[in-house]
Amino acid sequence: MQKWQNKIRSLRQFLRGWAVNMNGAYKKEKQELTRKADLLDKEAETRLLSQQELDLKQCIKDR
Known part of the structure; x- marks a missing residue:
């Protein structure tokens, strides 16, 4: 039982770290997309x- 609890505890710690890492990645991606959208708006x-820039702008806003 003790081994099982240790493995579950280890898994929970790993998943918490992974979630924090993913949240950071999402935040960076959102900042980059916002920056690009603002640049295109300006x-x-x-x-x-151009049509390519309009498509890019729409793609960024959809994302």
Whole structure:
């Protein structure tokens, strides 16, 4: 029983660390997408965006 409890405790610690790591990765990805979307919005104010840039902007907003 003790071995089983130790293995479960170890698994829980691993999963907590993994969850923290995934949350950090999601946060970084969100910041990067927001930065790119803001950059495209600023460029759209000064000039017309190409079709490729419009597609990229839509893809970023969907994500």
